[in-house]
Amino acid sequence: xxxxxxxxxxxxxxxxxxxxxxxxxxxxxxxxxxxxxxxxxxxxxxxxxxxxxxxxxxxxxxxxxxxxxxxxxxxxxxxxxxxxxxxxxxxxxxxxxxxxxxxxxxxxxxxxxxxxxxxxxxxxxxxxxxxxxxxxxxxxxxxxxxxxxxxxxxxxxxxxxxxxxxxxxxxxxxxxxxxxxxxxxxxxxxxxxxxxxxxxxxxxxxxxxxxxxxxxxxxxxxxxxxxxxxxxxxxxxxxxxxxxxxxxxxxxxxxxxxxxxxxxxxxxxxxxxxxxxxxxxxxxxxxxxxxxxxxxxxxxxxxxxxxxxxxxxxxxxxxxxxxxxxxxxxxxxxxxxxxxxxxxxxxxxxxxxxxxxxxxxxxxxxxxxxxxxxxxxxxxxxxxxxxxxxxxxxxxxxxxxxxxxxxxxxxxxxxxxxxxxxxxxxxxxxxxxxxxxxxxxxxxxxxxxxxxxxxxxxxxxxxxxxxxxxxxxxxxxxxxxxxxxxxxxxxxxxxx
Amino acid sequence: xxxxxxxxxxxxxxxxxxxxxxxxxxxxxxxxxxxxxxxxxxxxxxxxxxxxxxxxxxxxxxxxxxxxxxxxxxxxxxxxxxxxxxxxxxxxxxx
Numbered sequence: 115x116x117x118x119x120x121x122x123x124x125x126x127x128x129x130x131x132x133x134x135x136x137x138x139x140x141x142x143x144x145x146x147x148x149x150x151x152x153x154x155x156x157x158x159x160x161x162x163x164x165x166x167x168x169x170x171x172x173x174x175x176x177x178x179x180x181x182x183x184x185x186x187x188x189x190x191x192x193x194x195x196x197x198x199x200x201x202x203x204x205x206x207x208x209x210x211x212x213x214x215x216x217x218x219x220x221x222x223x224x225x226x227x228x229x230x231x232x233x234x235x236x237x238x239x240x241x242x243x244x245x246x247x248x249x250x251x252x253x254x255x256x257x258x259x260x261x262x263x264x265x266x267x268x269x270x271x272x273x274x275x276x277x278x279x280x281x282x283x284x285x286x287x288x289x290x291x292x293x294x295x296x297x298x299x300x301x302x303x304x305x306x307x308x309x310x311x312x313x314x315x316x317x318x319x320x321x322x323x324x325x326x327x328x329x330x331x332x333x334x335x336x337x338x339x340x341x342x343x344x345x346x347x348x349x350x351x352x353x354x355x356x357x358x359x360x361x362x363x364x365x366x367x368x369x370x371x372x373x374x375x376x377x378x379x380x381x382x383x384x385x386x387x388x389x390x391x392x393x394x395x396x397x398x399x400x401x402x403x404x405x406x407x408x409x410x411x412x413x414x415x416x417x418x419x420x421x422x423x424x425x426x427x428x429x430x431x432x433x434x435x436x437x438x439x440x441x442x443x444x445x446x447x448x449x450x451x452x453x454x455x456x457x458x459x460x461x462x463x464x465x466x467x468x469x470x471x472x473x474x475x476x477x478x479x480x481x482x483x484x485x486x487x488x489x490x491x492x493x494x495x496x497x498x499x500x501x502x503x504x505x506x507x508x509x510x511x512x513x514x515x516x517x518x519x520x521x522x523x524x525x526x527x528x529x530x531x532x533x534x535x536x537x538x539x540x541x542x543x544x545x546x547x548x549x550x551x552x553x554x555x556x557x558x559x560x561x562x563x564x565x566x567x568x569x570x571x572x573x574x575x576x577x578x579x580x581x582x583x584x585x586x587x588x589x590x591x592x593x594x595x596x597x598x599x600x601x602x603x604x605x606x607x608x609x610x
Numbered sequence: 611x612x613x614x615x616x617x618x619x620x621x622x623x624x625x626x627x628x629x630x631x632x633x634x635x636x637x638x639x640x641x642x643x644x645x646x647x648x649x650x651x652x653x654x655x656x657x658x659x660x661x662x663x664x665x666x667x668x669x670x671x672x673x674x675x676x677x678x679x680x681x682x683x684x685x686x687x688x689x690x691x692x693x694x695x696x697x698x699x700x701x702x703x704x705x
Contacts, residue, residue: 216685314665328665357670426650437625444626446698448689460703465628477627481637482644484625485613495648500661502654507665541640542647558665583666 119144121284124188124341125368131177131187138177138187141287142170142231145189148285149233154610157270157280159194159252160202160235169231176229184368185348186229191280191289194235195242196222196332197321201232205323206240206250209471210449219321220353221290221332228348233286237276240473241440242297242325245547246536247275249475254533257305258283258606261571265609268530268573271301271547277335278305282606288336288345292322294329295428296551299563302335303525303576306565306604308597309335310342310590313583314558315360318353326435327358329428329555339564339594343367346586362584370587375595376410381518385421386550388527394569395524402522402566402577405599406592416518418509423502424553425545430486430499431556436476437483443471478541507557514582520592521580523550525563529573550578560586562593566600574604613641 119141122130130136146166149158166189173187197203197215204210222232237255239247246269247255257270258279270279274291278301281289291298293311302309310333317332324330334345347368352361382403387396407413445451445467452466472480486495513521527549536544554561560583563576577596581589613621618638622629629637664670683696692699 213689216682216688315668354671354673358664358666358668359671360666360668361671420654423651423654426648429644430648430651441626445691446700447686449691451691454701458701460701461626462628463701464626465623468626469628472627477625477629478637478640478644481621481625481627482641485617485621485641485645486648488621488624495651497661498651498654498656499648500663501656501659502651503665504659504662505654505656507662540643542643545647556665 120148122287123337124185124287124344125338127188127287128184128344132182138170138173138231139167141187142166142189145233145286152283152285152610155256155258155279155283156253157237157255157276157283157285158191158234159237159276162201162232162234165201166231166233169226173229173231183228183348184344185225187231188287189231189233190225191234191236191277191286192222192232193274193277193290193292194238195292195323196290197323198222198232198235202235203323205242206238206252207471207473207476208251208450209443209468213448217321220318220355221322221349224351225348230348236280236289239273239275240476241323241436242273242292242294243436243475243479244272245296245300245544246533247272248533249473251473255279256533257530258610259305259530259573260606260609261573267533269304269533271304271530273297274301274335278302278307281305281307281335281337283610288334288341290332290349291335292330292332293555294325294432295555296548298333298335299551299561299578300526300547302563303565303574304530306574306602307335307337308339308342308562308564308593309333310346310562310586311554311560312346312350312586313560315358316350316586318356318359320353320355324439326432327439328435329432339590339597340368340371342562343371343590365587367587367590370591371594372591373595373598375406375592378411378519378592379517380406380411380413381416381513381521382413383416383418383421383521383523385418386523388549392528395527395575398567398575398577399522399524402596402600405596406522409595409599414518416513416521418513418553420502420505420509421553424506424556425549427499427502427506428548428552428556429482429545430495431503433479433483434487434496435483437480437487440476440480443468503556506553510557510559519582520589523578523580525550525576525578529569529571529575554580559583560589562589564593564596564600565602566596567602568604613638613645
């Protein structure tokens with residue numbers, strides 16, 4: 115029997131399962147033990163060992179019959195934003211305390227149909243609103259990485275912070291994430307793992323608790339690019355239950371990983387060279403460009419002139435959609451209802467329920483959204499932001515039309531910061547974490563974060579590649595070439 | 611554009627979130643920080659640009675206009691904080 119089964123990649127585990135060198139039950143037990151020993155990371159917030167063991171046994175039976183899709187028997191963590199039938203699914207919010215869905219999200223159903231195993235639900239920012247996992251009702255998830263010998267707890271990023279922490283600490287072989295402004299890519303970069311947000315419409319949003327419906331996309335968070343290719347293939351596909359889900363074929367993403375990027379044109383957008391960018395990030399970025407050039411790609415300077423306006427547009431559009439989506443949490447049909455005083459009517463029930471149920475960041479965004487959609491401001495804020503969004507997308511369209519195959523940028527403006535370090539900063543300072551990733555959501559494009567180096571304190575740093583719509587296969591291949599060239603193999607030293 | 615306490619209270623009311631009186635100044639302050647950030651959008655020339663309605667040029671799928679699901683009263687009510695006799699129960703709405 116192999117050792118440290120929880121440390122395997124999805125591809126390694128799949129191959130070992132098919133050869134009969136290991137069983138899904140063994141893999142699952144190894145992961146359950148790792149989860150059990152990692153309470154200090156606070157990554158898993160609802161544990162489902164009974165489900166995991168049953169799914170693992172079923173997967174082993176399937177594999178024995180020779181019917182084994184790539185994800186069959188692979189133990190995963192599932193972000194708390196995904197509705198999982200009969201299992202708490204509360205988007206890390208008090209307002210969904212006790213909620214047990216009567217249905218399964220399409221993405222998790224697709225994974226289970228492929229034979230995947232669910233170990234439990236993962237920590238996140240409340241309603242996916244945050245960049246540090248500090249808005250969660252479960253408390254902070256913690257990054258397994260530390261700054262050298264400094265014991266200060268660092269953020270795993272957000273909003274998919276539990277997913278990132280769990281994958282980086284080898285508690286599971288892969289995890290689901292969701293990304294509205296960078297919530298897969300930023301935590302992936304902060305924890306030295308790979309995460310891809312596919313093209314808008316590639317994964318069904320059905321059964322995923324909605325934050326901003328025109329921006330939300332699910333994607334995999336994994337240890338390698340190959341694993342992302344395998345897991346994304348199992349997650350996506352057309353779903354009649356989501357009218358924005360694309361009815362187009364899903365290619366075999368893994369088969370497209372040749373590592374050959376000769377002749378590909380990689381754009382370097384000058385507007386992403388932010389003032390005050392740390393020298394380490396600057397160097398990481400130019401090293402990444404050199405690696406792709408050495409692999410035979412053409413590196414081309416490009417301009418995406420409206421980049422500066424992406425964050426302000428996002429902080430109109432996302433709160434506006436959130437205020438609408440979160441109107442459903444009213445204490446009537448599911449979740450928390452406030453205790454009412456004598457004489458309280460239905461309005462008091464709504465107001466008290468939402469004040470108790472939503473944390474401060476969620477309240478803030480719902481109210482900003484309410485304001486920008488209110489009579490008299492709709493045109494000045496919301497419609498203007500949607501116009502700017504059209505211009506941001508046009509910038510990308512023009513770059514791709516001029517022959518650019520992918521765009522290389524930093525994934526984040528810094529390495530992981532300390533939990534609590536941003537507490538006194540104003541909300542906008544926290545929003546700046548998404549400066550390199552948010553454009554991709556506004557334009558509906560696929561984007562992937564790949565770890566390519568360490569900073570001076572030993573923390574992982576990642577680069578982002580942005581691809582053409584629906585060309586995740588090509589994007590993954592470019593990311594694969596970057597991964598091969600960077601040779602990032604560092605792992606956090608175990609302290610938990 | 612500056613948000614005063616009255617506007618902050620009005621927005622909280624519209625959002626159906628109870629905000630205590632003494633929390634309004636801090637809230638108004640945060641709104642102003644965020645709206646100040648958003649103000650940058652006024653620098654952009656959006657003349658002749660249509661507001662985006664769909665990020666991918668796709669036509670939304672339509673399904674047959676038929677009943678596709680139903681008879682799930684127990685499942686629908688299973689998560690209700692207060693369900694009685696097959697209904698969601700709420701405080702008195704009509705005097």
